[in-house]
Amino acid sequence: MNPVEIIKQKRNGIPLGREQIKYFIEGYLKGSVTDYQMSAFLMAVYFRNMNEDETFFLTEIMLESGLTLDLSHIDKPKVDKHSTGGVGDKTSIILAPLAASCGIAVPMISGRGLGHTGGTLDKLESIPGFNVNYPVKDFKRILEKAGLVMLGQTSELAPADKRIYALRDVTATVECIPLITSSIMSKKLAEGADAFVFDVKIGIGSNLPDKDESLQLAKKLISVSKKFGKKAVAVLTDMEQPLGMKIGNWLEIEECIEVMNGKMVPDLFKLNNVLAGAMLYLGGAAGSIEEGEKVALHKLSDKSAYKKFLEMVEIQNGDVNYVKDWANLKRAEFSKQITAEENGFISEMNASDFGYAAIELGCGRKKTDDKIDYLAGIILHKKTGNEIKKGDVICEIFSGKEERLGPSEKRLKGAVKISEKKPAAIPLIIDILY
Ligand code: URA
Numbered sequence: 001m002n003p004v005e006i007i008k009q010k011r012n013g014i015p016l017g018r019e020q021i022k023y024f025i026e027g028y029l030k031g032s033v034t035d036y037q038m039s040a041f042l043m044a045v046y047f048r049n050m051n052e053d054e055t056f057f058l059t060e061i062m063l064e065s066g067l068t069l070d071l072s073h074i075d076k077p078k079v080d081k082h083s084t085g086g087v088g089d090k091t092s093i094i095l096a097p098l099a100a101s102c103g104i105a106v107p108m109i110s111g112r113g114l115g116h117t118g119g120t121l122d123k124l125e126s127i128p129g130f131n132v133n134y135p136v137k138d139f140k141r142i143l144e145k146a147g148l149v150m151l152g153q154t155s156e157l158a159p160a161d162k163r164i165y166a167l168r169d170v171t172a173t174v175e176c177i178p179l180i181t182s183s184i185m186s187k188k189l190a191e192g193a194d195a196f197v198f199d200v201k202i203g204i205g206s207n208l209p210d211k212d213e214s215l216q217l218a219k220k221l222i223s224v225s226k227k228f229g230k231k232a233v234a235v236l237t238d239m240e241q242p243l244g245m246k247i248g249n250w251l252e253i254e255e256c257i258e259v260m261n262g263k264m265v266p267d268l269f270k271l272n273n274v275l276a277g278a279m280l281y282l283g284g285a286a287g288s289i290e291e292g293e294k295v296a297l298h299k300l301s302d303k304s305a306y307k308k309f310l311e312m313v314e315i316q317n318g319d320v321n322y323v324k325d326w327a328n329l330k331r332a333e334f335s336k337q338i339t340a341e342e343n344g345f346i347s348e349m350n351a352s353d354f355g356y357a358a359i360e361l362g363c364g365r366k367k368t369d370d371k372i373d374y375l376a377g378i379i380l381h382k383k384t385g386n387e388i389k390k391g392d393v394i395c396e397i398f399s400g401k402e403e404r405l406g407p408s409e410k411r412l413k414g415a416v417k418i419s420e421k422k423p424a425a426i427p428l429i430i431d432i433l434y
Pocket of ligand 1: 110111207
């Protein structure tokens with residue numbers, strides 16, 4: 001086989017067989033297929049798509065590129081959640097400790113920033129010292145001890161996704177159902193959970209702005225889970241505007257800590273509870289999602305989730321004092337307020353533009369080796385539907401480099417629309433599929 005022929009076959013829209021996909025993925029990991037060939041392959045898949053069989057083979061081969069954990073010795077339901085990617089989408093940081101404090105074991109392998117969407121690993125690494133790269137024996141040890149572990153893909157677990165994910169981030173090949181499915185499922189299946197909750201984002205700020213495609217993705221995530229003998233629920237949720245009030249790595253950790261300490265951030269709070277309810281339901285700790293929500297709410301309110309979060313930070317080598325000192329606000333050196341130019345109601349806050357504006361500030365990468373500015377980000381003062389007067393602050397932007405503020409401001413000016421009439425409210429939870 002020859003990598004060029006495989007790329008050409010995919011480019012010409014002829015489906016690939018299992019052996020060809022295996023040859024290509026394994027070759028990439030061994031070094032006989034180069035980054036530029038993988039980039040061309042990903043772009044060919046982006047334009048030509050993959051059929052059901054190809055998507056399944058790709059998932060299976062990416063899974064087989066590393067170990068699949070056996071967690072059967074852990075005497076708890078093992079449930080994880082994964083989002084298809086959004087802006088300000090930080091629920092994993094609250095949800096994993098919350099579910100763990102409700103008796104669910106949470107073996108979570110997450111990703112970094114992808115395209116314009118943020119990544120849990122980058123957020124966790126904004127806590128000085130926090131390690132997301134433990135070997136498998138430590139993955140199990142942390143999970144057994146704390147009831148949760150939050151790591152990245154490693155050379156042992158989902159290595160193919162680790163490499164391909166980083167390349168997709170900077171080659172405009174994120175928005176593609178088979179690539180998203182295989183990326184998510186290879187990580188989730190490797191970590192050894194029994195059941196998965198998928199938060200499938202719908203809207204302009206998701207990784208699949210087309211609503212029908214998001215629905216197809218939700219169905220595919222459920223069907224691939226079932227093929228591998230796992231239970232799954234997909235919650236379809238709005239991503240027209242950013243989630244919560246903060247975007248950026250440390251800023252999002254800060255917002256999660258605020259919520260775990262009783263602050264009400266309505267959309268983040270609601271979504272977190274529904275996803276927690278679904279995790280408890282799948283884990284058998286509640287008879288329905290609604291019942292699970294009630295149990296989770298109690299554990300959030302009595303600060304069990306926050307205590308569990310601190311326990312995880314400590315065990316994963318993060319600086320607990322830095323976290324506990326959250327109320328002593330940590331901000332990037334340079335900032336600017338973005339204000340309204342007219343009176344009215346905010347009718348749109350384009351989540352995709354907010355994501356790209358955050359990357360301009362230093363929250364994400366434009367090249368694979370770009371360094372992240374952990375304190376960079378955006379604080380929203382208003383959300384869609386809010387009334388606003390000329391001169392009111394819509395949001396505030398932060399960066400460690402002053403020259404980054406201008407390009408971000410420019411992007412945000414086009415991202416916010418103001419109308420005379422109050423727009424209809426956008427539902428946050430659009431549907432739940434089993
Ligand atoms: N999350 C992932 O892990 N992979 C994707 O491709 C999109 C979201």
